[in-house]
Amino acid sequence: MGATKVDGNDKGKVRIFTLSTCIWCKKTKEFLAQNNVAYEYIDMDMLDADEKDAALVELKKWNEKCSMPTVVVNDSVCIVGFKEQEIREALSL
Amino acid sequence: MSGAGTEGERAARVEAKYEKLKKEAAAGGYFLNPDEPFAKDLAESLLVNEERYGYAACPCRLSGGKRELDLDIICPCDYRDADVEEHGACYCALYVSGEVARSEREVEPVPERRPDALIEAAAKGELPVAESQPIERAPSQRAAFGGSSAIPVWRCKVCGYLCARDNPPGVCPICKVTKDRFERF
Numbered sequence: 446m447g448a449t450k451v452d453g454n455d456k457g458k459v460r461i462f463t464l465s466t467c468i469w470c471k472k473t474k475e476f477l478a479q480n481n482v483a484y485e486y487i488d489m490d491m492l493d494a495d496e497k498d499a500a501l502v503e504l505k506k507w508n509e510k511c512s513m514p515t516v517v518v519n520d521s522v523c524i525v526g527f528k529e530q531e532i533r534e535a536l537s538l
Numbered sequence: 539m540s541g542a543g544t545e546g547e548r549a550a551r552v553e554a555k556y557e558k559l560k561k562e563a564a565a566g567g568y569f570l571n572p573d574e575p576f577a578k579d580l581a582e583s584l585l586v587n588e589e590r591y592g593y594a595a596c597p598c599r600l601s602g603g604k605r606e607l608d609l610d611i612i613c614p615c616d617y618r619d620a621d622v623e624e625h626g627a628c629y630c631a632l633y634v635s636g637e638v639a640r641s642e643r644e645v646e647p648v649p650e651r652r653p654d655a656l657i658e659a660a661a662k663g664e665l666p667v668a669e670s671q672p673i674e675r676a677p678s679q680r681a682a683f684g685g686s687s688a689i690p691v692w693r694c695k696v697c698g699y700l701c702a703r704d705n706p707p708g709v710c711p712i713c714k715v716t717k718d719r720f721e722r723f
Binding site for chain 1: 576579580583586587590597598599600601630631647649650654657661663
């Protein structure tokens with residue numbers, strides 16, 4: 446699937462659902478990069494139809510509204526929107 | 539292709555788009571985000587979407603890829619004014635309230651106001667069947683006449699401008715007076 450890995454320190458499994466055009470998604474990626482957190486992102490607008498359907502099924506489990514960014518940590522914590530403080534807490538930053 | 543060109547040409551197009559957005563916002567009594575690099579980044583994303591879809595789909599929402607699926611989220615979206623009124627910014631925060639424009643209020647994440655049925659339709663890439671799945675539209679999208687759910691009409695006491703919407707605009711788009719100069723018509 447079309448997930449892109451970004452290297453950094455292992456803070457657990459960090460998977461974010463994003464749009465390439467969304468400024469809040471960019472801010473989320475920048476925040477993770479600045480804090481040197483390893484993560485993977487899925488730019489939903491850059492996927493082909495099948496990949497997008499699969500990604501939406503996964504995203505919907507976490508966030509009914511399928512809005513971006515959605516940050517999922519360790520398959521257990523979900524943060525919708527760029528909420529810096531909540532991301533810090535989830536990743537112990 | 540319009541997407542090609544040098545970096546300099548690209549930057550010039552973004553600049554031109556930003557200036558156009560800013561001018562149009564000011565003319566209508568709206569405000570762009572005062573963080574200029576932020577607003578320009580969104581201007582660039584709008585250009586990307588214009589090239590990609592043929593219309594300026596909201597950069598911060600998942601496009602359905604077809605105009606009829608995205609009508610309500612073509613920038614400026616149907617939800618801008620209500621979100622600026624309630625949260626001080628539209629969903630992307632390209633448009634902000636006067637308070638935010640004057641740096642008297644911070645922008646916070648804006649919850650999604652778009653009805654679930656429209657989000658679902660965009661995700662599927664198919665329009666919902668009208669009969670079986672009636673869409674609960676935002677008040678501002680309801681018909682402006684008759685019935686208990688009719689939208690109120692507001693009158694600018696200065697210039698007489700009339701508009702049918704949930705609340706009067708922050709600034710009269712015609713004569714630029716503030717919303718407290720409006721009365722229920």
